[in-house]
Amino acid sequence: MKNTPRATVAMRSTLITRKPTVLVATNDLSYGTTLSEFLRSQGCRVERCHDAAGVLRLTGRHRYEVLVLDLELSVEGDLDLVSFARQKSPETRVVLLFDPAFMEKALEGIRQGAFFYLPRNSAPSDVALVVEKAIQQYNAEAAAKDFEQTLFEELAGQTAAMQRVLELIQKVAPTDSTVLLLGESGTGKEVLANTIHRLSRRREGPFVAINCAALPESLLESELFGHMRGAFTGAERDKRGLFEEADGGTILLDEIGDMSPITQAKVLRVLQNGEIRRVGSAASQRVDVRILAATNRDLVQAVANNAFREDLYFRLNVIQIRIPPLRERMDALPALVNHFLTRANARYGKQVRRMDDHAMSLLRHYDYPGNVRELESIIAHAVILADGDTIRAKDLPEQVQFGRAPRLALPYRAEDGILTLAAMEEKHIQEVLDRLNGNQSLAAKKLGISRSTLWRKMREYGIGK
Incomplete structure (x- = not known):
């Protein structure tokens, strides 16, 4: 079978330094040998099995970037090898080899989550090109996952x-x-x-x-x-x-x-x-x-x-x-501040890059009763008010600047100077909800009432409609 030079170059540049592992599962021993040797020549580490039992045994026990699976492997009962492999090792890309007379089996494999399909006995160079693409996708997702994990650990x-x-x-x-x-x-x-x-x-x-x-x-x-x-x-x-x-x-x-x-x-x-x-x-x-x-x-x-x-x-x-709570893990504060700065800049179209020392000191000494969610709100507030690319102490909310929550505004007086208790209660509930960014569970706790009582009063006063 002919080798494709372009495939060889592409495979070498992508794989030879990473030594990805490919499992070749086919009952055609001659073809399996030829394909395995070709993939090894392109820098892959290759393992082989010749029956469904081998797939069942190896998948999930070892990490494979790619599984090249021959759909002609017989399986007893209703077990589907593609769905089994996807369940045991979701990261592994499954490349199917199918008999053109049974195209529906290949399409069903794609529906089960396979990466791609090729006719049985395709040229090893053709299979190698698909394996290369599968590994590229595997690597991209792995890199994204590593970045997310690193970011999560920094924020934690x-x-x-x-x-x-x-x-x-x-x-x-x-x-x-x-x-x-x-x-x-x-x-x-x-x-x-x-x-x-x-x-x-x-x-x-x-x-x-x-x-x-x-x-x-x-x-x-x-x-x-x-x-x-x-x-x-x-x-x-x-x-x-x-x-x-x-x-x-x-x-x-x-x-x-x-x-x-x-x-x-x-x-x-x-x-x-x-x-x-x-x-x-x-x-x-x-x-x-x-x-x-x-x-x-x-x-x-x-x-x-x-x-x-x-x-x-x-x-x-x-x-x-x-x-x-956030107050018990303040070492995460700088990473969280930078994360929320980026998010707030994107949301509000600003270019705020930093926070001066005084503002950062105020953040370090604040208790954060609303935890990380409150910090995000504080940074959004500061980004909106900031002039230029730096957040200063004056841009922070009052409770952060002075170390205490601001007093709620007094109710507006009626024309005769007297409000009913119901009107005062309605206004107080609305102001508490506004202060806590609509968090009803926390509002009920602060008000000293049950969550169901708060919801009933909100419905009674038409709050939140």
Whole structure:
């Protein structure tokens, strides 16, 4: 078979210094030998297997950049080798060799996530070109992942507590275990959940997050599980729920401590049986979803108070990750400031490059009751107000400059100088929500009322409409 000089040059320039590993799986021993020798001549490290059992044995146990898979390998039962390989090693690019008489098998392989397909007995140089492209894509994604991981670690900080968090994430991410993320509001629980998803085997599936405290019970149930047409007033068509949207991926149930007992029972069913039932439907359907949960509440106390199901708590609490507040990991502050500066510049069309020493000192001595989320808001505020390319102390919000939160504005007086209690309450609730950037869970905590009471009062006063 003819070699293609261009393929040889391209392969050498891309692969010879990296020694990527390719698994060649074909029952055509002669062709497998020829292809393997050609790939080795281009700088690849090549391993071989001759049957489906070899693919099952090696995939997942060793790291391969590329799997060259002959679709003629016979498999007993309903097992699909492509989907098996993709599940065991999502990073590996799968290149298919197919019999042209069975084109549909190749197309089905592509639907299962294969990188490319070629006819069986294609010239080794042709296969090499496809392998080269597959490795280039593998390397690009690996570099992007390394950059994201490095950035994440810089933003997390180097304290012992955060290093423990990173260690747990690295260990738990590749599994399908439930994870319970604990931490104050604004510590970055959703960011960590997304990181767990991106480091998992489900990374190519959807990541769906919902704040369970943001919706009343009836709406939350419909959002999570979907509903059938006519299930309730306003249900004009069938609707997929978020568990269905997250099928094959990960769902984050944020603020799960605010979930009602009825909805808790339905989530427990998903964890136990992998089944959901739409509102208004008598039929159950299976979903393949990894569940992550987050809360700023003490769930142990909630269980003791019969406000949270004990069986659901144990199901969720397989792995618990406690995220320290920002004030306990201030070594991460410079990296976070730079990160949020870049984001705010892009959002507001500014060119702010730095922060002077006085402004940075004020940030270092602030307590951050709203944690990382509050820091992002502070930097956005400063970027908007900054003149030129430097943030100065005067550009920071009042609570940072003076080390305390500004007093809320007094209510406007009515024409006769007297406001009703209801009017004062409405204005106070609105101002607290504005002060906390619309965070209803934190607002309820600051106001000393339950989340459901706050939602009822917001509805009563038309706040947020």
